[in-house]
């Protein structure tokens with residue numbers, strides 16, 4: 006993605022505007038420090054040319070010089086503090102905006118991008134922009150003014166020196182302008198390689214148990230080696246290209262310095278210039294060189310920032326495939342569910358659900374059965390709009406789900422998946438999803454309702470008990486119970502349960518069975534069942550086969566019909582239907 010100049014400006018405007026006071030203060034400090042930079046050689050010139058005058062005046066000039074150096078240091082320290090503060094605040098806000106954007110993006114985006122890759126963008130790339138916000142604009146502006154100041158003073162001192170420095174400056178600026186984007190592709194490739202590496206680490210660390218269990222360490226190391234080499238290749242290319250750029254500037258600086266000194270020596274010998282002025286010429290040339298070096302350094306930095314900015318902008322412009330609906334009123338109480346000739350696939354070539362129609366009146370529970378991969382989970386995902394149906398419509402409360410505001414729709418649907426997401430936080434925060442407005446009394450009430458008090462009593466620090474990352478200290482049964490309590494607190498109108506496929510111990514299984522009954526009371530429910538006992542209490546049964554409805558009807562009727570697939574299932578005791 007190519008970025009225009011206005012893109013940088015609008016980004017700066019967006020993130021620097023809230024800090025306008027600090028920005029103005031920083032500008033003032035920079036102007037002060039530039040003024041001192043320009044004045045110092047004049048003072049030294051005056052000192053050298055007054056060498057034959059009285060000691061008193063030399064002492065005053067020396068004291069003034071020392072005083073100005075101290076003031077300069079104070080200004081520079083304050084300016085660097087402010088620029089750091091501005092840069093970090095701006096990048097923190099950008100990080101916040103990007104995180105929110107990523108959290109709102111649809112599931113298909115998250116399936117394509119691993120958390121490790123996103124981490125590199127939201128954190129790594131944004132960190133690269135810190136200097137862009139804090140220094141780039143100020144340094145470029147400051148150094149630009151300093152350049153003009155140096156040229157004006159040298160022209161005023163001696164037009165020949167002024168002309169020499171002007172020619173050098175023009176040459177350097179032209180070179181900088183034409184070489185400015187040279188390293189961007191390498192920086193971009195290097196950032197991309199870093200993202201790949203992070204994504205690799207994330208994936209492998211998550212599956213560390215399987216990797217060590219299956220002896221896959223050599224493969225992991227070989228792949229790590231390959232990815233590290235890729236990153237090294239691009240990082241080397243980018244830094245060598247950047248270095249080449251800086252070296253060209255430094256060689257030109259040395260040549261100009263030599264030319265300025267030669268000119269100064271010539272004019273001094275001819276009596277057209279004082280020794281102090283020769284020194285001032287040297288000092289201005291070196292100031293000018295320093296200034297051009299800073300500009301080059303900043304241009305190098307902007308090349309890195311541009312590569313990161315391109316990646317961030319791409320992410321920011323990634324459209325959400327699931328758009329918020331115009332807004333419709335969700336009826337109170339349990340909600341009716343209807344699928345009208347729904348078809349869906351995760352990609353255009355694939356067809357995961359085909360022509361699905363079903364109707365659940367408010368308060369009824371549907372048991373979903375079918376072989377693994379038949380589309381059960383996919384069907385439920387369409388209800389809370391993790392994805393949208395390709396054809397047909399999904400209705401909740403007799404209104405198409407696409408009409409509702411997403412947040413409102415999702416707040417009325419409680420989902421318990423097999424893979425319960427738990428955070429490294431207290432049991433309280435895990436239950437309330439960090440919603441501090443939910444009182445402990447309410448949480449304990451839910452625990453009691455779900456008959457989880459014995460489990461709760463076994464927790465060493467009650468609600469303050471900390472869970473390990475990913476809830477690794479809980480058994481899968483306990484994690485499911487926690488997820489039930491979480492959904493109960495949310496008080497949804499529709500409950501979707503993906504039953505754990507593995508068997509739990511009989512005590513936990515009893516607890517879960519009870520919790521499911523309580524959870525479904527007064528609510529509409531859909532249970533993806535992996536055990537036949539789970540569908541003992543449901544009202545309706547839908548059996549999916551390769552994305553199509555194989556059988557659908559009231560549980561009792563199907564059970565009573567010996568020709569039905571469901572009856573066959575009950576007889577064989579198998580949960581998967583063998584066609």
Ligand SMILES: Nc1ncnc2c1ncn2[C@@H]1O[C@H](COP(=O)(O)OP(=O)(O)OP(=O)(O)O)[C@@H](O)[C@H]1O
Pocket residue numbers: 116351352357375376377378379380381382383384
């Ligand atoms: N995010 C996804 N992207 C692409 N394909 C997917 C995705 N999720 C599921 N699939 C595919 O869609 C099909 C249906 O998957 P789904 O998870 O709905 O089946 P399921 O009946 O719930 O299976 P299980 O009982 O094993 O959970 C499978 O072929 C699966 O590989």
